[in-house]
Amino acid sequence: EDKVVQSPLSLVVHEGDTVTLNCSYEVTNFRSLLWYKQEKKAPTFLFMLTSSGIEKKSGRLSSILDKKELFSILNITATQTGDSAIYLCAVGSSGNTPLVFGKGTRLSVIA
């Protein structure tokens, strides 16, 4: 059975801190790993990592994929209160099977 495990499940930091969110997975026929940010309702897409793209960066957010050790990290530098959200990790396998999601990490950034 495919499995995605995120840690920590929740985290409280102060503005300006750097945070690292973890995602490990066990999936047959791995194709892609995705990160989403969910503030109130609809998750919004952050990054997709695949065999051909194991490192992504956008502003203060960056992510890497380690296919050998089967994990990914999402880094947020200089955190702001607007970064407070649930961060979801999901993994896609080959064919048309649905994404498998982890339980998410709830990040709270306090001023």
Add this chain to the structure above:
Amino acid sequence: DGGITQSPKYLFRKEGQNVTLSCEQNLNHDAMYWYRQDPGQGLRLIYYSQIVNDFQKGDIAEGYSVSREKKESFPLTVTSAQKNPTAFYLCASSMRGGLLYYGYTFGSGTRLTVV
């Protein structure tokens, strides 16, 4: 603008009632999905459909039913057999075979509460 619309945003159900959650997309996506989200549980797959008139059960399909008569629409019925339906329900869509490149587009969700 293309997107995916869920309605209603909030829904209250009496015990023993069936209720239907609507999900419509105009993205021309082939595949559609229903997930349930409970606090601390992440997203759990209820049902998904890759093409019209075909759908498959996910991990927690018991007490739910779906139909896919049109490409644009994938309604979810929460039946009285679902013993703990209070949750946040998310609908999503994607290009078929496009997970590698596109991921999902999500609706804004429906919060269902049993009263």
